[in-house]
Amino acid sequence: MMCLSRACLVAATLALAAPSLAFDGGFAAVGEETSYYEQMAAGESLAPAPTADGAASGGLPTELYVVEAAGGVRYRDLGDGRWAVDIEVAPRPHERVDAVYDLVLALPLPLDSKSNAWRIAPRVGSHAGAAPFAYGGEEVVLKRNVPLEAAWLPLLAGAPNGLPELSSSDYVWTFWDAIVRYDPTASSTLQAFGSFRYTTPSWVRELDPEDPRNAAYVITWVPTLDAVPPFAIRLDVQAPAEE
């Protein structure tokens, strides 16, 4: 009974705020001030039963709730096989739900990319005077999580309401994540930008910004809300800047 009511609530909420209606700011853009998880976690029945078995997929969700967001990703050819990718998340509402989040960046990178440090340290402020992105009193650093890629991509890539399939391109999905605990002292909106440098075989081209499949996703997954599809913002690939 509880499962049924939970499913109904999720379905109703999703129906009320279809992804196509939401652009930047998630639910807040629909005209309400509450964020996605605030709405989804509002019903007490949404809290997971302590005996729920998340065994079917190791507890991993099989779909996302995706919205378009301002910002984007831009790939830059630095020459000699060296590349950089810049990720920018424009200011957006802060999820105000007391939970533990796995902040996951899903970023397409060329197959066989190499790097000395598989880390992205987001920053805030202006590019000229940037500061580390701190949340909950700690600097957030996204670490490449290969095991999570191995476990989650088979469920998400190419799935309805998942991530686009990249297998026909020279790119593969990479996951970068950090576990964060809700910080009630954070401001009402959050923004960040970051960059990652890598080397890649010379034959690899940048992603086509015109191809609708090409984008990065910032997924805020609340694993303790079993029945709620994780909220994800889509950051479109942007054309290389004119020199």
Place this chain on the structure above:
Amino acid sequence: MAIPVPTAGLTTGVLLAAASLLGELGPLVFVGLVPLLRVLARAPRSAVAAREGFAAGLAFFGIGFSWVLGSEVGPGLALSVAYALTIPLLAAGVSAFALLCAWAARISPGLLVTTAPALWIVSELARSHGGSLSIPWLHLGYALGDWPFLVQGASLVGVYGISAWIVAVNAHLAYRAGWNAHARTALLAAPLALGLPLLAGDATDAREDPAAAREDPAAAREDPAAVLRVAAVQPALDESQRHVAARLGANLGRLLELSARVAPQQPELIVWPESAWERAVGGAGDAFLATIAHGLGTPIVTGAWRPPGPGGSGWRNAAVLATADGRTPIVAEKVNPVPVYERAPSGPVARALHRAGLWSGRFESGDEAPPLQLARAGAPGATLGALVCIDASHPELARELRRAGARLLISIANEAGTGAWSAALHARIARLRAVENRVPVVRVANTGPTLWIDASGRVVARLPVGEPGAGSHGLALAGPAPPFTRLGDDRVIASLGLLALATLAARLAQSKKRKGVQR
């Protein structure tokens, strides 16, 4: 006719309970049985022996398990009813012990010294192996857990051997000394008997100041890989706040905060307490737990519940190893769930209690698991054994893990609902396991005591009891297995039985011969 108050029995019960519950009074066990045995040495009538024994058991177990009455686990009066039913049953065991001792004393009072240890061990074994009513606590040897220099002999004879030795000292005092002219002999003999276990090795207790915790520098100098740094997280969550859906995020947040605090010390393993991970971990593992281990850059061992598998019916109380490479295998299952509030009912009595709402358990017995392999950076992997809570009270489980190659034991526990006395009992038991198998033990409990115990049973470091905390300390991995691990305690039990039987037979033969001469 007024029934005389069984003063001797009650005195024995109170002394044994005090020794068992209050670690600092542990050595009282060496005299605790004396009042009862003194009465029995006089070969009293069966009714008297039974009454004194029953009174001793009632006081010993009644006080020793009094923490059950204040426990916040299980529904309504279930535990109180279980207590009311079980204590007389346990007391009946001591009554039987007293009856047999009195019978032996009738043949010869001296027989008490050889038969009492064997008879007492039989009662301890019966308690430990009582199936779904198994109660492996309050063995006399455990009373000395906080006095490691007194229990070094456990690496030869195990806890049952230590209990037998304690009963032998008591019987010796009761028989030889009494309060008569032989007192001088006994006073000389008792310290010698007490000193015997010292021969088994150096075991001066370590300093127990967390700030002064050390890593066995000699071992670390010789071979850095011989020392494993283990971090323990003690969230100190109230029982009413655990496994409550609305508190899931907050509880997890505390574990993460404490783990993040200790991660910079670069432990090679972080341990969370029993059932600290409040999501069920099924056959496919838990990707989120693996993600946390990945984020911390350190493997985690945590307690978690395992839901029934296909065709299964019961839950299992388990331990999971989460590694940075994304795996979350089950590495231990509780083989002996606690009766009444944890173990699923089996057998007609338990099922009847369940129907009456007095048996709430839903966990089935888990399978014994082999040791886990912990990968280490820049060092060969370490083989570790994991025990879930009460399983640490079963010597054979720790021994099997050690035999299978474990060089460090992890004991995870949660006594938030059963209180500080039960936690202290478990902590002392963990120290005995360390000595028996000459293996370091890291005991990690929700509300404490959380202890780093070396292979001699010394507490190297501890976290303050009842407070949230985390710490990381190095422990020298175990060396060669001692005789107890290799040979087990069967030979000890058999030797005691044989000794009792041999002396009994000799006395009977002597008595027959004497009667023949008289005729």
